[in-house]
Each structure stands twice: as C-alpha cells, then as structure tokens.
Amino acid sequence: MTTPAPAAGLPALPVTFRPTRTRVVLLGTGFALLGVLTVMSFMLQTLTTGDRITFICTGLLGLAVLALLSRPKVVATEDGVTVTNLTTTRHLAWAQIVRVNLRSGDSWVHLDLSDGTSLPAMGIQTGIAKQQAIADARALRSLVDAHGTGRSET
Structure with missing residues (x-):
C-alpha cells in the first residue's frame, strides 16, 4: 500500500514534535x-x-x-498521535482528538478529546522557543484537521 503525498502545507508523516532547545x-x-x-x-x-x-x-x-x-514529545503518524509526557505515554487515534489548544499563557499544548477530557501534550511547550511551539501547534492542528474529525481553535 502506498502512502499518499502530504497535502500542501502539512508536514510529512511521521513527524516528531519536541522542545529541542x-x-x-x-x-x-x-x-x-x-x-x-x-x-x-x-x-x-x-x-x-x-x-x-x-x-x-x-x-x-x-x-x-x-x-x-527532557522526555516529552508528540509523534504524529498515519495511525494517530502518540503523546509522551514525563511519566506516561498515550496513543490516540486521529478521530479522538477534537481540538488542539495553545492559548496565551499556556505552558504547553492541550488536546481536547472526544471523551470530554483534555490531555496535556508537553512535547510542544512554549518555554525557551515560543515561536517554534506556536509553529508546531499550528502544524499539529493542520494534521488533526486533515486526518481526524476534530476542529481546532486558537
């Protein structure tokens, strides 16, 4: 089975988001x-x-x-998103993610899930590289919009 080419503006999958600095x-x-x-x-x-x-x-x-x-990361693949925080790892199907949030003042991205809960995704954090975190959050939003049934808000 061949993998379709990524849509314009979307990062190629798999992609890993982590606070490198x-x-x-x-x-x-x-x-x-x-x-x-x-x-x-x-x-x-x-x-x-x-x-x-x-x-x-x-x-x-x-x-x-x-x-x-230094462990947190967010890995997006064709199957979904794997969120690795300090001590936990959780795999989510694309359809489980309703919204990707990085509001002003947030330390990291929060994923609103279809079961009504919110999952912090510490792999995209504003600490040292705020502009990179904003770009990564937008990229993840685009991927959720393209692969899932979710809706994203700023």
Missing part, C-alpha cells in the same frame, strides 16, 4: 552536573570511598531527573 539545556546541565560532582569527589582528598560514591550517585540522580524532564 529545552532538551539540549536539560541534558547538557545533567551531564555537566555529573561531571563536576565526579571530578570534585576525586579532587577532595579528605573524602572517603563512601563519600565519593555519594557524590557520584547524586550526580547520577540529578542527570536522571533532568533526563526525565
């Missing part, structure tokens, strides 16, 4: 924290082996938390 900052900070704590643990001569292990484990814990914070 935020991810780079978080992971860079996490690795820097781990590096600094590891180097400090070996440079301080008065530390015992247990103290050194504690320093390194603290760096690893910091890296793990920052890696968790």
Whole structure:
C-alpha cells in the first residue's frame, strides 16, 4: 500500500514534535552536573570511598531527573498521535482528538478529546522557543484537521 503525498502545507508523516532547545539545556546541565560532582569527589582528598560514591550517585540522580524532564514529545503518524509526557505515554487515534489548544499563557499544548477530557501534550511547550511551539501547534492542528474529525481553535 502506498502512502499518499502530504497535502500542501502539512508536514510529512511521521513527524516528531519536541522542545529541542529545552532538551539540549536539560541534558547538557545533567551531564555537566555529573561531571563536576565526579571530578570534585576525586579532587577532595579528605573524602572517603563512601563519600565519593555519594557524590557520584547524586550526580547520577540529578542527570536522571533532568533526563526525565527532557522526555516529552508528540509523534504524529498515519495511525494517530502518540503523546509522551514525563511519566506516561498515550496513543490516540486521529478521530479522538477534537481540538488542539495553545492559548496565551499556556505552558504547553492541550488536546481536547472526544471523551470530554483534555490531555496535556508537553512535547510542544512554549518555554525557551515560543515561536517554534506556536509553529508546531499550528502544524499539529493542520494534521488533526486533515486526518481526524476534530476542529481546532486558537
């Protein structure tokens, strides 16, 4: 079965939306924290082996938390949309998404679903790159309009 060409103005599927700059900052900070704590643990001569292990484990814990914070993404495929937030992943069929919202003051996109609930999609967030988030939200709205039965509002 051949995949139809994307309509004009629509991104080609599959497409992944994620806050790339935020991810780079978080992971860079996490690795820097781990590096600094590891180097400090070996440079301080008065530390015992247990103290050194504690320093390194603290760096690893910091890296793990920052890696968790860098996890969110939204992946749109022919089958639907997969929303990965901090600790959860949810796959939605196109028809389940009624509306894509990114209102002024929102930290990230919210998807209004056909069952009456709203799902935050933290993969499109306004943090560091607000204009990119707006462009990504518009692209996802266009995809929902083209593939689903939803309606989108600003």
